[in-house]
Amino acid sequence: MLNVRPIAQTPEAALELACERAPYLRRLAGRDLEDRDWREAIETVRMLPKLGQKPIEEAMRVLRRAKQATHLSLAGEDLSGTLDVMDVTMVLTELACECVDTALKVALAHYGLSGDGIFAIALGKMGAFELNYSSDIDFCIFYDPDVFDGGDRSPGEAAQRVARDIVRMFDDMTEDGYVFRTDLRLRPDPSSTPLAVSTAMAEIYYESVGQNWERMVWIKARPAAGDIAAAKRFLKGMEPYVWRRNLDYWAIGDIQAIKRMINTKAKAHEFNIPNPDIKLGPGGIREIEFFVQTQQLILGGRRPELRDNTTLGAMEALRAGGVVEDDTARDLTEAYRQLRNVEHRIQMRNDEQTHTLPKDPEAREAVAFLSGYGNLEDFDRDVLETRRLVQSAYDALFAAEDRAAGETRSGNFVFTGVDDDPGTVETLQDLGFSDPSAAIETIRSWHRGRVPATRTGRGRELLTAILPRLLEDMGKTGEADEAFRWFSRFFGGLSSGVQTLAMLLAEPDLLDDLVATLALAPRLAEILSRRPDLLESLVSGQAPVRPEIGPDTSFDGALDAWRRYHRDQHFLTGHRLLHGLIPARDAAEYWTALADDTIREMAAAAKWETERRNGPQPGQWGVFAMGKLGGRELTAGSDLDILVIYDADPMEAQKWYTRFTQRLITALSAPTAEGALYEVDMRLRPSGRAGPVAVSLPAFKSYQHKEAWTWEHMALTRLRPVVGDEGLGQAVMDIAIDAITERARTNADTIPADITDMRNRLYREKPGKGLWDLKTAAGGLIDVEFIVQQDMLLGGQPEAICASTQEAIQCSTFNIEERLLLADGLGLLQALQQVQRVAIGTETRSDVMPAGLRDRLCRAVEASTFRDLETELSSIKSRLHQFAVEKLHLGATES
Incomplete structure (x- = not known):
């Protein structure tokens, strides 16, 4: 255990020795101070307001000189053992309180204000008479707006001016230094409240959002300056907040959790290092204070005798009340006194607000000397022993609860x-x-x-x-x-x-x-x-409840209800994909099934709404999928390529189906209070944007046989009925296959050139963005799709025309090796794109991919490491693009 001893028999002799090792004390000793004794200095401060109105600048000088005189003379009495360590903290606190009271009175006099209704509450070490040499002083300034008279200003504005002047008087650095570093941040919600807080606002804050750690702060609260009677009334009103008679389970658990957050598991090196923080480090002063205050918080509401606002007074009350064992109380009390002694000696060397022993052996030896030790080795050993003793007692506090919480962490929270x-x-x-x-x-x-x-x-x-x-x-x-x-x-x-x-x-x-x-x-x-x-x-693992949408459901109600369901289903699908609960290679089926389901429900809602507004539907209709939707290859965030075709007299039905299609687009894409569903793309309809949004069956047939371009028949290979009349659906599919096979018979010579031209144009307009551009870059999905679609158009075999690219590969004219290259490459690209799109959308830079995402990409395709994955991806894209160059007759520069 530490044993801090006097370094000389008299204050004068102690100061003489200390000045050799404490630059701060040496500087003070060289000053011409009016007061040479801390008693005189405190009395000078106390008398300052009674000497008539003093300018703020003069008050600043007096306060600083008084602080210096106190520090110098008090150091001599401390180091000689003339004053006990807790007496030293008492004197330092008395000086601080007198300074606050004087500064408050000087500031009020400066504005010609009375001090009624404005006061300062000391908190923390200042409240407990436990200040150290270089402490901040923690206090709050409150004013009662019904009592405090701000003169020409409102009470709030006047109080802020007074508070700012107090801080300036203390903190501003002059030729005489500073008085105290003031800390007003323990006031209610300091980031959003002014320096001086009204009592009404404070009461509301503590009743509504006051926290358990703030209750610990207020255990040590006491009136410090200003209208002491008003301060006492305020503190009386705070008692129900600080001292709860009945704590619920959660409040006690919160207090225990705060303990677990403080040095939850000390790292071994934190005990082995020679220069620990003796306040905040493991086994430090804070742990002793917390040991006392937590038990006061839990028990003090029912046991007023435990409400002492000093650390050692409360420790004795806990011991006398049977809460803390005699040996533990004795050991922690002595450890607290000794650690506070060392803390003073650390700070009096350079007037630094630090609690850490110097790392440099020579500087640490100076602290050991000021602590009465003849050699550094003994000092370091005793510091370590004392800290281990403190942490042993601290660890035992709520030990059972910590074990129940499964405490395995290291570090502070x-x-x-x-x-x-x-x-x-x-x-x-x-x-x-x-x-x-x-x-x-x-x-x-x-x-x-x-x-x-x-x-x-x-x-x-x-x-x-x-x-x-x-x-x-x-x-x-x-x-x-x-x-x-x-x-x-x-x-x-x-x-x-x-x-x-x-x-x-x-x-x-x-x-x-x-x-x-x-x-x-x-x-x-x-x-x-x-x-x-x-x-x-x-948590539940249950699928979202599917809404019941029927003819009587309003159009807006149908849209909102389905959006809620879709959002839940979309999130769960994405979550399962991200965490490997859905194989990446199968994810497209889930996204496509959800999209098909959505189209069916929204088409029904659009039909009912159109019938309500425009009469019964004429003839039959169908909604058809194209693009990735048609091929059942959707990813998270994919657009929907759709086509609406009807079988009725256009002269009578076009207006109805135009309204129906517009409402379907609205149902699928318009944002409502519940969000949006998909982006809808209808540019693949006959004549694109120039054509009607809904196409009659004869117009569709005529266009596909007489006007469609090669690229439109490439898109047509992915046509698939989603909802509507089955007979119409089959008729449309027959027309599509007939048109494709007819092109193979009549335009076979132009197909390769058209496709080559289109792919080259895409290279120019949408150049690749690197390895992780899985769609448009060389060797990406577009290369595979163009190769396969060209094969379908040139082959002209109805049974080989498949909406799914993977199925089309199996039905293609390629040899086995070529099919394997295309199938394996497509599978890899699609699986990676599924994870990529659900996580980061269309971002293609691997350097911005989170490490965890890289791991999930590897798992999606069973790659060992991300480096291996990138090597494999680069290789297969290179091979796929080389195949595209051969089959699509691309220029070498396009790769």
């Missing part, structure tokens, strides 16, 4: 208070966060109720419980920043956090899954951020 915990910053950096401070500030804002999910106490307590695992999961994705960014959007979208947070706490695998999804798939993350309730679908 501390988001209490207003300063960034250094250990937490380091932990987040290790997890891959590029800006830990920004993440910490965001989490603090959540704890302050800035999002709906944390506007209840239980929501904040649940957040505390899941934070460590949540952040570790983000680190595991390899994209911590991206995961945090999307989780922030998701979390901000929760209307109420209790149900979702409780579900994430109860289902750790769901939390892991959520974080991975947010990090790896921005498309899915966007859906989740709008519909957080989709998490329930993942």
Whole structure:
């Protein structure tokens, strides 16, 4: 155990020795100070307002000189053992309180204001008479707007001016230095409130979103300056908030979780390093303070005798009340005193706000000397022994609860208070966060109720419980920043956090899954951020409930109902694909089935709405798929290429079917309050944009046999009926096959040249974007499709015309090796595109792919490593493009 001893018998002798090793004390000793004793200095401060109105500048000089005199004379009494360590902290605190009171009075006098209704509450070490040499002073300035008279200004404006002047008097650096570093950030919601806070606002804040760590802060609160009677009334009103008579399970769990967040598992090197932080590090002062304050919070509401606002006074109360064992209380009390002694000696060397022993042995030897040690080895040993003793007791606090929580983490996850915990910053950096401070500030804002999910106490307590695992999961994705960014959007979208947070706490695998999804798939993350309730679908494993849409359903109601269902189904399909629950090579079937289902439902809704407005349908109709939809090759986010054909007299039916088609397009693509479904592309209809949106059967037949270009018959190979009259569907398919086979008979000489020209034009207009451009780049999907479609058009065999590219390959005229190349290449490209599109859309740069996404791409095609995958992809694209060059007669420069 540490044993800090006097270094001389008298204050004068102690100072003489100390000045050799403490540059700050040496500088003070060389100054011509009016007061040479801390008692005189404090009295000078106390008397300043009574000497008449003093300018702020003069007050600043007096306060600074008094602080210097106190530091110098107090150091001598401290180092000589004339004053006990807790007496030293008492004197430092008394000086701070007198300075605050004087500064407040000087500022009020400057504006000609009375001090009624405005006061300062000391918090933290200042509230407990436990300040150290270089402490910030934590206090809050409050004013009662019904009592405080702001003169020519409103009470709020006047109070802000007074508060700013107090801070300036303390913090501004002059030729005499500074007085204290002031910290007013323990006021309610400091990032959005002024320096001086009205009592009414404070009461609302603490009743609604006050947190358990803030209750710990207010354990040490006491009136410090100004209208003391008003301050006492305010503190009396705070008692129900600080001292809850009955704590529910979640409040106790939150307090325990805060303990787990503080040094959840000390790293071995943190004990072995020679220069520990004796306040914030494992086995440090903070752990002793937390040991006391948490038990006060839990028990103090029912046991007023435990409400002492000093650390050691509360420790004794806990011991006397049978809460803490005698030996533990004795050991921690002595450890606290000794560590505070060392803390003073660290700070008095250079007046630095640090609690870390110097790394340099010579500098650390100076601290050991000021602590009464004859050699550094003994000092280092005793510091380590004391810290181990403290952490042993600290670890025993809530030990059973920690084990039940499955505590296996390492590092800090501390988001209490207003300063960034250094250990937490380091932990987040290790997890891959590029800006830990920004993440910490965001989490603090959540704890302050800035999002709906944390506007209840239980929501904040649940957040505390899941934070460590949540952040570790983000680190595991390899994209911590991206995961945090999307989780922030998701979390901000929760209307109420209790149900979702409780579900994430109860289902750790769901939390892991959520974080991975947010990090790896921005498309899915966007859906989740709008519909957080989709998490329930993942937990239940149940398919979304299909809406019942019938003739009596309004058109708008049908659109909204189906969009809700589609969004859930789309998300679940994407989620399963991303996490390997659906093989990537089979995913197109799921996307296509959902699209077909959507077209059928929306076509029915469009038909009923058109009949309501335009009378019964004339004749028969059908909706046909083309492109990837026709080939059952859809990916997440694919457009829908569709064609509407009807069999009725155009003179009577064209208007009806035009209205029907327009409503179908609206039903499929228009955004509503529930979102949108698909982009719809009807450019593959006869005459493209120039033609009618709905085509009569005779017009379709005439166009395909007389006017269609080669590229239109290439597209026609992928025609497929989706919904409508079956007889009409068969008739349309017969027309399509007849038109294609007729071209093979009559225009075989022009087909290769047309296709070659089209592919070359696409190369020029849509050049490839690198290896991961799986569609338009050389050796991509378009090359495969053109090769296969050319074979169908040249072959002219009805049985070989297949909408599915894979099926068409099997029916093609190519030899076995060529079929294997095309089939394997197509399968690889399609599988990779499925994962790529669900995760990052059309992005083609591998350098922006999250590490986890790279892993999923490898799993999708059973590649060992991402490097192996890129090697295989490059090879197969090269071979496919070489085959395209041969079959499509492409110029060599096009590769």
